[in-house]
Amino acid sequence: MQKLGLFLIIISFLPWLAMAIILPFISLSVAQKALLVPALLVLAEVIFWLGALLVGKEVVQRYRHYLNFRYLRILFKRWKRKNRKRF
Known part of the structure; x- marks a missing residue:
């Protein structure tokens, strides 16, 4: 069931891309x-x-933790x- 749920979460981004x-x-x-726009949003x-x-x-x-702005800023x-040390 969890795999189906994760699949649905990933698929939910397709209307936004459309x-x-x-x-x-x-x-x-x-x-x-x-x-069509509100229908795709819903x-x-x-x-x-x-x-x-x-x-x-x-x-x-x-996943909310991974998408948190503070966490993303730390990763960035x-x-x-890491990339600065290469050059």
């Missing part, structure tokens, strides 16, 4: 695109929360330091 990459280049009217959220329910509270908390500083 909005950013595919939707501007589709030959639809502006009104149709305006209706779809992404529903898929994400279904996946989060399947993986459980512990896994979601662990470590990466920067």
Whole structure:
């Protein structure tokens, strides 16, 4: 069940990519695109929360830690330091 949940969480990012990459280049009217954007947002959220329910509270908390801005900043500083030593 956890693998399905993780798969759903990963798949939930596809509507966001579709909005950013595919939707501007589709030959639809502006009104149709305006209706498609909220539909894709709702779809992404529903898929994400279904996946989060399947993986459980512990896994979601662990991934929230990895996506925390402070943690990402620390990782970026470590990466920067590591790459500075190479050159």
